[in-house]
Amino acid sequence: MQPQRHRPGTGFTALHLVQPVDGGVATVVLDLAEAQVADGMRVVVACPGEGPLAAEAARRGAEVREWRATRDPGPGLYEETRQAARLVEDLRPDLVHAHSAKAGLAGRLAVRGRVPTVFQPHAWSFEAVGGVTGRLARRWERWATRWTDRVVCVSDAERLTGERAGVRASWSVVRNGVDLDRFRPAEEPAADPAALRAALPLLAPLPATAPLVVCVGRLCRQKGQDILLRAWPLIVRQVPGARLVLVGDGPESAALRDAAPASVLFAGAVPDTTPWYRAADLVVLPSRWEGMAVAPLEAMACGRPVVLSDVDGARESLPPGRESLCLVPPEDPPALAEAVSALLRDRPLREAVGSQGRRHVLSSYDVRQTARAIADVYRDVAAVPRPERREPIAQ
Known part of the structure; x- marks a missing residue:
């Protein structure tokens, strides 16, 4: 039976x-x-x-x-x-x-x-x-x-x-x-860049105009933060004053900290990633492999543009037509540096890509x-x- x-x-x-x-x-x-x-x-x-x-x-x-x-x-x-x-x-x-x-x-x-x-x-x-x-x-x-x-x-x-x-x-x-009630752009007056950064003690000393890149993910080989660190000197050369924040913890934490220059900050594990997305000018995830990463969807829901390595799920997560701008080959620091620098130098383009990304998540990625x-x-x-x-x- x-x-x-x-x-x-x-x-x-x-x-x-x-x-x-x-x-x-x-x-x-x-x-x-x-x-x-x-x-x-x-x-x-x-x-x-x-x-x-x-x-x-x-x-x-x-x-x-x-x-x-x-x-x-x-x-x-x-x-x-x-x-x-x-x-x-x-x-x-x-x-x-x-x-x-x-x-x-x-x-x-x-x-x-x-x-x-x-x-x-x-x-x-x-x-x-x-x-x-x-x-x-x-x-x-x-x-x-x-x-x-x-x-x-x-x-x-x-x-x-x-x-x-x-x-x-x-x-x-x-x-x-994505939980669209939680991950959304900040509302005025809290949406002011200076206010967003002042609310995060690690960022409070930074000038509100300093270009800020955020990478959210477990500090491990899969997520590719070491690739981003190899690209970072090339980025700073093109965008002086840029800062990078790695949000997360994991087995590669010590090695990444040892390899990081002074312009790279470590937030560690945080209970809520939303303020970090909102404070960023650009969110980057240079993974070696994925199924479909959650962090880029959360970032786009907060109205932030993303740059991703072209691994499983990345193309599907992006708004149509943005692949050439927002995708780079995996494990390619020069290509990653070029894509990140291009967006950091062009604020109107960043804002347009961020707005398009949010609309895309709203239409297709509601949890x-x-x-x-x-x-x-x-x-x-x-x-x-x-x-x-x-x-x-x-x-």
Whole structure:
């Protein structure tokens, strides 16, 4: 006999298994959890206790269970998988939604298709590694589709990257969204550049006219802040007096601080990135890989122009026609410097690009649209009859 399953809504239990617990992944999970709680679902977020996700998820109405897991695969995987299996057995969710590579690995090993399972890569694991590790990651993603009812990608480009790697899945593309009530331009009189910078102690000593570039993201290899630091001397040469602020923390913090000149400031991890977007003249994210980064969408929602490396999701996130101005090849400091300098030197162009970007986000990247699309995925997946247990089919 088939186990009884609920449809999304009142009485439906969704278990979000999450690692990492910060950055764009945490933002996506929190926005989804809040919308799902408002729809009457029982929402459980299982994640490591450190970091901002657990406390904020509880504040937004989700149940929180501790899932002790590191970001990377290692000797702890067996115990992490056992923990995930115990959570599923205890909670008996109607659906498991695994976010990012580690949760996708441990979660699918724990569930093995016995509960409707959605996997959301938030950028593919095999893009982060090469050699034998990269080949193993590709092989796992191809094999794990047997335990995956739906793979949710945040951009068409991310889906195509999976397909090129040989991942044959049931796909849905659900683009990231932005909380438009939170991320919006400052209103007068607070919109004055001097007032915006004076409200941030790190920026208060800077002249209101100093060109300001902001990069928001975890300080790690993926986000490419080291590439931006290599480009920065070329930028300052063309735009004297420019300042750069790196907002975020992470494993590359010490190395980046050691490499940074005096014109680069470090804000560390902050509870709210909105004031930093508003204070910026330009927001830059020189990532090495992405699915679709959240920070540029937030910046555009605040009316700020962006310069991005041309990785998965970047073209789709930009307003049509701005690709040649706002996109640069990945890991190309001279091209990044030229694009940043051109926008810093042209205020009318920056304002036009910023206004166009905000209109684009308003029309296409409202987080409420994202939540509705994920609800549709849950409805489709939960409605499919399934055996009590599914095991992989040998290749």
